[in-house]
Amino acid sequence: MPCALRRMFAIIIVFCECTNIRALWDKHFEDMADDYxxxxxxxxxxxxxxxxxxxxxxxxxxxxxxxxxxxxxDVSAANYLHLSSKNYV
Structure with missing residues (x-):
């Protein structure tokens, strides 16, 4: 479900006129990050x-x-973790 929430979040920020994106992020971050x-x-x-x-x-x-x-x-940090999870590093 976190993956679906991240997708929905992206759709909301791109296609809806959200006036306070940061508040939306703060409110739903834990649910979007649960799998990680x-x-x-x-x-x-x-x-x-x-x-x-x-x-x-x-x-x-x-x-x-x-x-x-x-x-x-920080692309380098995210890439490092992705590679290490696949045992490339």
Whole structure:
């Protein structure tokens, strides 16, 4: 379900006139991150993983997550965790 919530969140920020995206993020972050927290613990990298997923979905809709006031996406941190989970690192 967290994956579906991240997709719905991306759809809302792209297609709806949400006046306070940050409040929406704060309210639903834990639910959107539940699968990552379960697998990786409650670490700062979880924020990056959720942001990466949402950024990918937003990009698939022709938009850029930078336009919505989110924290900077640390691609290297998210990529490292992704590679290490596949035992490449």
């Amino acid at each position: 927290v379960r697998n990786h613990g409650n670490t700062p990298i979880v924020v990056q993983l959720v942001l990466r997923d949402i950024a990918d979905i937003v990009r698939s809709m022709g938009k850029d997550i930078k336009n919505y006031g989110f924290p900077e996406l």
